Amino acid sequence: MANELQGKKVAALVEKGFEQIELLEPKGALEAAGAKVDVISPQNGTVRGWNHTEWGDEVNVDRTLEDAMPADYDALLLPGGVMNPDKLRMNQTAVRFVRQMFDDGKPIAVICHGPWTMVEAGVLKGVRMTSYPSIKTDLKNAGATWVDEEVVADRGIVSSRKPDDIPAFNQKMIEEFKEGRHGGAGTRERAETARAHN
Numbered sequence: 001m002a003n004e005l006q007g008k009k010v011a012a013l014v015e016k017g018f019e020q021i022e023l024l025e026p027k028g029a030l031e032a033a034g035a036k037v038d039v040i041s042p043q044n045g046t047v048r049g050w051n052h053t054e055w056g057d058e059v060n061v062d063r064t065l066e067d068a069m070p071a072d073y074d075a076l077l078l079p080g081g082v083m084n085p086d087k088l089r090m091n092q093t094a095v096r097f098v099r100q101m102f103d104d105g106k107p108i109a110v111i112c113h114g115p116w117t118m119v120e121a122g123v124l125k126g127v128r129m130t131s132y133p134s135i136k137t138d139l140k141n142a143g144a145t146w147v148d149e150e151v152v153a154d155r156g157i158v159s160s161r162k163p164d165d166i167p168a169f170n171q172k173m174i175e176e177f178k179e180g181r182h183g184g185a186g187t188r189e190r191a192e193t194a195r196a197h198n
Contacts, residue, residue, distance in 0.1 A: 005035035017083025020049030020056035029170040038062040070100040080112025089120035107156040109173040129159040156182035
């Protein structure tokens with residue numbers, strides 16, 4: 001397992017107020033599997049996490065969002081927290097980054113409230129996924145098929161509900177990131193097509 005993701009570069013996109021455990025534990029699992037993970041943020045220098053009910057630690061930003069290019073990364077990690085995706089979905093550069101990663105067929109792992117940025121990017125139509133229960137209506141309204149499960153994988157998009165799901169989330173994320181692209185250049189297989197093949 002140590003070198004499953006050797007040579008893979010992962011973008012972890014966060015804003016101030018990301019749920020600390022939802023960044024640090026998946027990041028650690030990816031690095032243990034051999035991936036290089038860049039923390040990308042509109043913030044410069046460091047970005048502060050949220051730890052359950054209070055402010056958490058400062059985390060170093062490897063690249064600012066302005067300097068990061070989707071083409072440089074093989075996969076995307078979107079942690080949750082309420083403030084983090086709420087800020088990201090208001091940032092058009094962040095929304096474009098997420099949309100480009102999706103359109104290029106690159107695997108995306110998203111947890112808790114993280115899907116809010118994907119909703120804004122307009123990429124969830126037909127995707128089977130989960131999230132923190134309070135945003136399920138947002139996902140349904142965006143065209144996703146929402147389910148209440150520990151971890152869901154649909155054509156390279158891995159989703160989980162909350163920090164308790166992280167062990168299953170990490171395992172499935174590593175599997176999907178190892179598998180690599182699901183289509184590309186706008187050719188990610190749509191849900192309707194995938195179901196027709198089964």
